[in-house]
Amino acid sequence: xxxxxxxxxxxxxxxxxxxxxxxxxxxxxxxxxxxxxxxxxxxxxxxxxxxxxxxxxxxxxxxxxxxxxxxxxxxxxxxxxxxxxxxxxxxxxxxxxxxxxxxxxxxxxxxxxxxxxxxxxxxxxxxxxxxxxxxxxxxxxxxxxxxxxxxxxxxxxxxxxxxxxxxxxxxxxxxxxxxxxxxxxxxxxxxxxxxxxxxxxxxxxxxxxxxxxxxxxxxxxxxxxxxxxxxxxxxxxxxxxxxxxxxxxxxxxxxxxxxxxxxxxxxxxxxxxxxxxxxxxxxxxxxxxxxxxxxxxxxxxxxxxxxxxxxxxxxxxxxxxxxxxxxxxxxxxxxxxxxxxxxxxxxxxxxxxxxxxxxxxxxxxxxxxxxxxxxxxxxxxxxxxxxxxxxxxxxxxxxxxxxxxxxxxxxxxxxxxxxxxxxxxxxxxxxxxxxxxxxxxxxxxxxxxxxxxxxxxxxxxxxxxxxxxxxxxxxxxxxxxxxxxxxxxxxxxxxxxxxxxxxxxxxxxxxxxxxxxxxxxxxxxxxxxxxxxxxxxxxxxxx
Amino acid sequence: xxxxxxxxxxxxxxxxxxxxxxxxxxxxxxxxxxxxxxxxxxxxxxxxxxxxxxxxxxxxxxxxxxxxxxxxxxxxxxxxxxxxxxxxxxxxxxxxxxxxxxxxxxxxxxxxxxxxxxxxxxxxxxxxxxxxxxxxxxxxxxxxxxxxxxxxxxxxxxxxxxxxxxxxxxxxxxxxxxxxxxxxxxxxxxxxxxxxxxxxxxxxxxxxxxxxxxxxxxxxxxxxxxxxxxxxxxxxxxxxxxxxxxxxxxxxxxxxxxxxxxxxxxxxxxxxxxxxxxxxxxxxxxx
Numbered sequence: 001x002x003x004x005x006x007x008x009x010x011x012x013x014x015x016x017x018x019x020x021x022x023x024x025x026x027x028x029x030x031x032x033x034x035x036x037x038x039x040x041x042x043x044x045x046x047x048x049x050x051x052x053x054x055x056x057x058x059x060x061x062x063x064x065x066x067x068x069x070x071x072x073x074x075x076x077x078x079x080x081x082x083x084x085x086x087x088x089x090x091x092x093x094x095x096x097x098x099x100x101x102x103x104x105x106x107x108x109x110x111x112x113x114x115x116x117x118x119x120x121x122x123x124x125x126x127x128x129x130x131x132x133x134x135x136x137x138x139x140x141x142x143x144x145x146x147x148x149x150x151x152x153x154x155x156x157x158x159x160x161x162x163x164x165x166x167x168x169x170x171x172x173x174x175x176x177x178x179x180x181x182x183x184x185x186x187x188x189x190x191x192x193x194x195x196x197x198x199x200x201x202x203x204x205x206x207x208x209x210x211x212x213x214x215x216x217x218x219x220x221x222x223x224x225x226x227x228x229x230x231x232x233x234x235x236x237x238x239x240x241x242x243x244x245x246x247x248x249x250x251x252x253x254x255x256x257x258x259x260x261x262x263x264x265x266x267x268x269x270x271x272x273x274x275x276x277x278x279x280x281x282x283x284x285x286x287x288x289x290x291x292x293x294x295x296x297x298x299x300x301x302x303x304x305x306x307x308x309x310x311x312x313x314x315x316x317x318x319x320x321x322x323x324x325x326x327x328x329x330x331x332x333x334x335x336x337x338x339x340x341x342x343x344x345x346x347x348x349x350x351x352x353x354x355x356x357x358x359x360x361x362x363x364x365x366x367x368x369x370x371x372x373x374x375x376x377x378x379x380x381x382x383x384x385x386x387x388x389x390x391x392x393x394x395x396x397x398x399x400x401x402x403x404x405x406x407x408x409x410x411x412x413x414x415x416x417x418x419x420x421x422x423x424x425x426x427x428x429x430x431x432x433x434x435x436x437x438x439x440x441x442x443x444x445x446x447x448x449x450x451x452x453x454x455x456x457x458x459x460x461x462x463x464x465x466x467x468x469x470x471x472x473x474x475x476x477x478x479x480x481x482x483x484x485x486x487x488x489x490x491x492x493x494x495x496x497x498x499x500x501x502x503x504x505x506x507x508x509x510x511x512x513x514x515x516x517x518x519x520x521x522x523x524x525x526x527x528x529x530x531x532x533x534x535x536x537x538x539x540x541x542x543x
Numbered sequence: 544x545x546x547x548x549x550x551x552x553x554x555x556x557x558x559x560x561x562x563x564x565x566x567x568x569x570x571x572x573x574x575x576x577x578x579x580x581x582x583x584x585x586x587x588x589x590x591x592x593x594x595x596x597x598x599x600x601x602x603x604x605x606x607x608x609x610x611x612x613x614x615x616x617x618x619x620x621x622x623x624x625x626x627x628x629x630x631x632x633x634x635x636x637x638x639x640x641x642x643x644x645x646x647x648x649x650x651x652x653x654x655x656x657x658x659x660x661x662x663x664x665x666x667x668x669x670x671x672x673x674x675x676x677x678x679x680x681x682x683x684x685x686x687x688x689x690x691x692x693x694x695x696x697x698x699x700x701x702x703x704x705x706x707x708x709x710x711x712x713x714x715x716x717x718x719x720x721x722x723x724x725x726x727x728x729x730x731x732x733x734x735x736x737x738x739x740x741x742x743x744x745x746x747x748x749x750x751x752x753x754x755x756x757x758x759x760x761x762x763x764x765x766x767x768x769x770x771x772x773x774x775x776x777x778x779x780x781x782x783x784x785x786x787x788x789x790x791x792x793x794x795x796x797x798x799x800x801x802x803x804x805x806x807x808x809x810x811x812x813x814x815x816x817x818x819x820x821x822x823x824x825x826x827x828x829x830x
Contacts, residue, residue: 278721278801348799
């Protein structure tokens, strides 16, 4: 633990924090709820970002309900985790949103899923649907995964009145639901409702049917694009909690596959962005080049997607000389073709003009909302987990983190374009330095009630997995995908934008939802409202 | 009599060829995308299938059906009339045909807007307004340049300047990217066409193909007239040149992205208005 970190810890102790545990890059403090605000404020002032918070039902082990607030001191490469325990009969915790705006969603999620009331702020349901019964909290340990509480269907369709101005279709075939408040074609405010296809994966991992060994394969199914990030982050969290030393070769293989995944994800995104701007030639060629990376992934792992090679303590598939040669050849092809494509795409006048100066997110807003990944880097925040908290083999390679200050759609596009080239260079270095040795530990053991926070730089930004170990399976597993952190920034990006720029701006955070679009458009001049497509009783909420 | 027969032939060729050229465009787009693409006759297959579907009248009812049918009628008549122009120019009576053609084309656009705004669908209404904005930014210039070319006589500089205006405004009228903002799939989910299905969508699809045929043929006619051809020679050349112009239109649309609703009229008005000022100056100078 370095001196600057100890200095921060001392300050927190002075404000009432009690150190529970200090690990290499993690400090755990238990905090009385009355002192939470001052500690959160002190951490935020010290430059920390709120990674996320997690409600945990710890009644079986500590007799309390808790919220863990995970702050990252990026410049010091250390996580500071505040645990705020409360008794079940008085499960109330004051909000820290005024001090740390990024806590908005995770506080509401803890309220929904664990039943801890958040005091001092407007509350609404975030994850649970409106017709979910009161007092039933799925992440409490006495709630069985298979339980399906009775629910009453509500429809808003009969409420439509007035004449709308300015329709909007998000253009992304995933279950996001945006309400755009418009004047003519100008957006004046935005509300969002998500979590329509919440699968309860965290709860599922705690159920008896899963063990530590099986969860990597479940984690990989969180996302169809960056699934390997999730399985890697999960195994990293377990390995950190249990103190498992992973063979160096396995760390290199994981890093190589993570970068291959980044390549395909960024190429996919570039294609989608081109399509949204009507430049389908760019879309098709981006996906054609992406195909090389998919074939490469299949060659390296056996699968085009959902690779399934991560296990606790290492990986399941080794790389031989042929695979490494093929990797380098494929990368040469991808690089050559991508450079040409990027040059063409960026020279299309409509793409330049429509991406420049639109969807702007200022540095201060990005900081307040703790955005991550290319969204943060395009707004001038130097945040990259690979540099800030080096993991796997990233400490062995040198690369540049693209940084722009404009904060607009073009900046986010340029960040991703440059990251593709950086990823290619990273893989080449990893292939060159790949050490020999085993690819997995022979045996491992996970002691119960150990905690760890793991973070991996996904294509969309920092992916965070927090784990409390249990017996044979996780006691609590919290997943915070990067989109969770970036969606709240859309409100700042979209206000004042023309409707025509909304699809690109939403796409510019590379959001990851699932498969239904629902939109309501309000005319703020007349108060008129029309529900365009809405299904079951969900009420939208301000971002 | 001969003119009427030629007109009928042009009409039949136009109606048959427009979807074929559209199929060619799809094939060309696929080639640039490195895809195989659909067969050249795919647009015809689509039309046959759409016309075999049950008739579904969208909300907005008879207004929609009436306007979509009238729009097609106006476009078909425009195609027939267009073949008169080279002949009329050579016989010195271009005015009536040209004006009638312009009226029919404008009516077709107006009917698209009527059809779109009569729908009980906000995407369609916005698409209608976008179509209106585009029409205002391009069709007056198309009319201006078309009249100047048809009646310009031997004044080559004037005709060349007008040709430039016509080439740009005819492309905008064809409704391709970057000026497909009335449909703009990712923004408006097909906009003006969102509520259409079955035979009505078939009619609208045919109208789009005919409009593109008109835009291509109009450009082809203007080119041959400016090049100094007239009469039957001009007619034959224009017919031969139409697919080439269509291909150029297609290539431009493949290589560009979609403009934004507020950028399109601003850019168009600025460009076309400036060119008009130049053309009028040329006219005033007697060039």
